[in-house]
Amino acid sequence: MGLADQEWFAALYQSCYRRLVLATYALTNDLGEAEEITQEAFALAYGRMARVAAADQPEAWIRTVAVNLARRRGRRRAMLDRLLRRDHPEVLAPAGSDERLDVHRAIRALRSEQRAVVVLHYLADLPVDEVASLLDIPIGTVKSRLSRARAALAAALGTPAEVDHA
Template sequence: MGIDSQWFARLYQDNYRSLVLVAYAMTNDLGDAEDLAQETFAVAYRKRGQVAETDSPAAWLRTVVVNLARKRWRRRSLLHRLLIPRAEPSPPADIGAEHAELHAAIGALEQERRAVVVLHYLADLPVEEVAAVLRVPVGTVKSRLSRARAALAQRLTTEVGHD
């Protein structure tokens, strides 16, 4: 596969929105998500030969954006413990009320569970591909998905019960 500027522009057009979606679901912040997607493409441009040689450039991009989001989460987690916590970001204005509760519930999951939920349900990846992106066994992905679904069900049921 060639690595001309048209190829890279097409790669960007075909994958930018999905990368923002994955990053947004992991970070709960649209600005951070857009930054992570841009940073992912900066890495991809520097390593475009490697990206072009992969069987799935989209999977390569997802792996990079997930790893960058995890790195950012670890850094912020450390800062959160050391400094005054920053205000919680609010969801974008165009998100509907029915999605806002789900978004908040996903955002409340611990990072590992959030990652599997985002990749499996929002990015629509099969369990095996989620395992490959996160570099964990398939059984670990299944376990995290099961625990995440239970946590989401409990949180959403509790929130609905309070209305």
């Protein structure tokens, strides 16, 4: 692995780290865990740099790894919670303006399926077809979940729902 490979990988990391954290946050609802999963996905990608570099979309390759890691952790946590019969502690909202906190709380309150599509589509800026591919659901399901999520967010925030043809 030469210097050029390391520079390419560093540029990849810089260009897509934030989007990948948002993608995993959509699934975990925990920023710290999302950052940890994203780091793990990059570590795996670094070990398979030749494969990642050969991929048509290196970011998509790493995002798929990160989503799979997040799902695996979620299944393990769910199993542990069932075994221990406990609930997850409430995650604290990040500091910011009242409006941002309200939006963050409203997004956190969405059902996990709706939260995932909202964060991936609107915050990670992925097109509907990529969200569908990433979550392994039909495009129509993504659109339906986005529509229901927008309605739920509008109700939670006391604003009229906008029509969006994603």
